[in-house]
Amino acid sequence: MPELPEVEVVRAGLAPAVAGARVVAVSVVDARSLKRHVPEGADPGTGGHGVTLSPEAGAVRSADFERRLTGALLGAPARRGKFLWIPITGADGAAPRESLLAHLGMSGQLLLRAHEASDDRFVRIRLWIEHPEHGELRLDFADQRRFGSLALDALQLDGESPVPSQAAHIARDPLDPAFDDRGFVTALRSRRTAVKRALLDQTLISGVGNIYADEALWRARLHPETPGERIGPGRARDLLAALRAVFAQALAEGGTSFDEQYVNVNGQAGYFAHSLNAYGRGGEPCPRCGAPTRRIVLGGRSSHFCPRCQRRRKFSR
DNA sequence: AGCTACACCTGATAGC
DNA sequence: TGCTATCAGGTGTAGC
Missing domain, CATH: 3.20.190.10 (MutM-like, N-terminal)
Structure with a gap:
């Protein structure tokens, strides 16, 4: 969680x-x-x-x-x-x-x-x-x-x-001042695997889980199954910026709580669940374009995305 | 190297 | 009511 x-x-x-x-x-x-x-x-x-x-x-x-x-x-x-x-x-x-x-x-x-x-x-x-x-x-x-x-x-x-x-085996996270942006962009673009899988790989970038991976991909308009090698450097940097933006907002709202399972040290829930655009919204309209959000299984985990905003494409920037 | 399957757990919910 | 199946925010390992 x-x-x-x-x-x-x-x-x-x-x-x-x-x-x-x-x-x-x-x-x-x-x-x-x-x-x-x-x-x-x-x-x-x-x-x-x-x-x-x-x-x-x-x-x-x-x-x-x-x-x-x-x-x-x-x-x-x-x-x-x-x-x-x-x-x-x-x-x-x-x-x-x-x-x-x-x-x-x-x-x-x-x-x-x-x-x-x-x-x-x-x-x-x-x-x-x-x-x-x-x-x-x-x-x-x-x-x-x-x-x-x-x-x-x-x-x-x-x-x-x-x-x-x-x-020690995990990568730095994107809020770490010493995070290597260029290194991440290069590593992501050298992978054949689906970008969602890459985001969940803690040895490539740490701190990202199933919720924020879906949210960042939605913001960056990337289909979760896009192979890393098909993502251009500009869009890879956009994805990194989207991750940081979604982390910053979630942090400001105290994190994501669906139930009692995540609470802060005082036992209080966070509010970011109200701000989710993709995660857990399979079938509901995309907040950006209104198309029905889809849920697929990728690497054994649910992925949620907008099939209109987040198209598969041959290559992007 | 990259991927799947599975292991570790408990509880909520849906369907029969 | 009670059974079964499925799902859930994570990670580490075995095995192909």
């Missing part, structure tokens, strides 16, 4: 409460939400994705996570694409070498609550933190479908930027 704007709303919401806070206690309610956590001394190849965690392995992971995180001093949260992390700062003021990494998957939430607040549904991991100005808070990771996870992960350098090792 959450794509770049939603994760960024969460990051910004966490920032004032966690930067400078100390972790007082940690409770792992369900070790399956630690699927990205590699315990110290463990073989990193074991217990990866799509593998059911044994109760013993889950207990080891939970204990390791709780032990290492308790007492940690938290820094300012950062984000790349849909990965979010909080650096763990050393007492000596040296550059952080470790981070608390979060991926929200389809239904993950990070919720800031008062210490004594009642439980939210689907809380999988709970942190009690103490901030010098804001006092005691609870930071709860809730996740209905458990595709998301928390982990402790080492920070490594990508140029000037520290990035958790598990997020």
Whole structure:
């Protein structure tokens, strides 16, 4: 569910409460939400994705996570694409070498609550933190479908930027000042694959998911199945601009919420669902030209587009 | 290299 | 009412 704007709303919401806070206690309610956590001394190849965690392995992971995180001093949260992390700062003021990494998957939430607040549904991991100005808070990771996870992960350098090792394989996102526009245009135009597939490839450009891919393609008037190599440089740059515009608007409207699955750190929904032009509108008239919007399946996922505004074409600019 | 299929989960909804 | 099938904002791996 959450794509770049939603994760960024969460990051910004966490920032004032966690930067400078100390972790007082940690409770792992369900070790399956630690699927990205590699315990110290463990073989990193074991217990990866799509593998059911044994109760013993889950207990080891939970204990390791709780032990290492308790007492940690938290820094300012950062984000790349849909990965979010909080650096763990050393007492000596040296550059952080470790981070608390979060991926929200389809239904993950990070919720800031008062210490004594009642439980939210689907809380999988709970942190009690103490901030010098804001006092005691609870930071709860809730996740209905458990595709998301928390982990402790080492920070490594990508140029000037520290990035958790598990997020090192993805490309920078288009809101990153160091995003390489020309590199993206070249890479997109060298691909034979459908542009929608390319947008969802996090190693080409990160942060884009199914909603914002459809919205950006609608804005750029590109058919989702257009091969990358048939897109001219001008239109590729238009697509990048469309992505940034749709991200900026979604961010300003607090992200896209269809239900309770995406909320900010205070449990509130965003408004961008009202501004969607293509996603989820199969059969409804295109807001631009009035033609009925179509829904097709591409790479196993729904794609929504206007067959009149977004024609397949031989080549464009 | 590029693609499909599938695995990991839970819940809502539609159709019978 | 209850069953089954399908769908959902993501990602990582196996296998062709």
